[in-house]
Amino acid sequence: VSAYAVVLAYDGTDFVGWQRQAAGASIQGLLEEALAALDERPVKATGAGRTDAGVHALQQVASFTLERSIAADVLVRALNARLPPVIRIRSAREVPATFNARFDARAKSYRYRIFNDLVMCPFERHYAWHVTGRLDVAAMGDAARRFEGRHDFAAFQAAGSSVATSERTIRSSRLVSEAPDLILYEVTGDGFLRHMVRTMVGTLVEIGFGRRNADSIDELIASRDRSQAGPTAPAHGLFLMAVEYDALAAEP
């Protein structure tokens, strides 16, 4: 038995999300089918982050074990031959049998893309949130920085979530204006609650519109009250950019 980790990129547009669901195509489901065909037995794959329906990934990480031993480059080609073009295995490596892509992840990075112009760019329709109206990008950038540090992010958690703790450490939270009409929000942390990045973005956009002040973020975090935060930004603007591990580099 050999254990492997793969780095995947996928366009989440037509999926129910990373995780297998009762109905609909999931990235996990398609990966597990490709692995089962390869190993001629059922294979379970564990993903570092459970991306929601419509969320994309440039570097998701998944771990699994195979009965047969396969060279990493052969594994990449064999899986890509079985997966649809919207899911690509970027790299593979053999890992210790104890490696778990989800529980061994030390940090994750996400990017959220906002397209801010009157007319939506047709090429961005599945890859950015279309926000019309003038945004105060400086105020949004100021507010973004206030998420950094260790905080209880209960106010930014999907309603009905139950996790042991809603404390998380955000290492970096920055707004980048890549072009006059394209705003990127980039965040790295040791973990994220369900819908946390999207709720942070929904709140940042309210600050961009002047509906709340940048310094209200501090009170909002302290409130631990989801109803005080902004709306959940749409899934299709969100990209899982990278997952970090102690010993194992997730980079291809």
Add this chain to the structure above:
Amino acid sequence: VSAYAVVLAYDGTDFVGWQRQAAGASIQGLLEEALAALDERPVKATGAGRTDAGVHALQQVASFTLERSIAADVLVRALNARLPPVIRIRSAREVPATFNARFDARAKSYRYRIFNDLVMCPFERHYAWHVTGRLDVAAMGDAARRFEGRHDFAAFQAAGSSVATSERTIRSSRLVSEAPDLILYEVTGDGFLRHMVRTMVGTLVEIGFGRRNADSIDELIASRDRSQAGPTAPAHGLFLMAVEYDALAAEP
């Protein structure tokens, strides 16, 4: 009667091309349907460039006349409300009745995108040609420059084309390496023959692979023989970037 010019962006993936065909959805067809609904009579639209099936546009220009007079910003909103999200009207302006988007065009700019890595990026699958294997980008850049100037481009014309003259002036022809895996070819000229840009790109890639030398471009142009040039690069890597007019700026 009022005459208008609109600037359009579209994702060409699911279209038979700009031009109306016997079967399949065309950008021209959908624009004309939206215009007919607006003007309550059949309207004919003329496009600056007849992009092929799968070819995209960031700034196509189309001209038409309407019985009713409509403010430019109202026209943009009314057309976008009737067009699918893959086609967007970026701007509109009233033009002299004699204006013709096709015959008055003085120059067009195209960009061709090549994704050069072993594993294709899922987000580029409809927007770049996937070329695997090491490319000599410097040789390709040298070759690209040799297209500049006034030449007879008969060797780069789709077989069976009949045009008055195959002479064209290329103002600029450059290769840009935007990222290690992304190569952009950008060309501006007073006009292009059918499949000309794609055949130029197919030939540049052969030079990138060392199958022909950069200076062979000069002989190839002189040959006027399509069978001497490289293959036609796939349509989905090509973008119409801009159209220039004497008096009328195509920019929104």
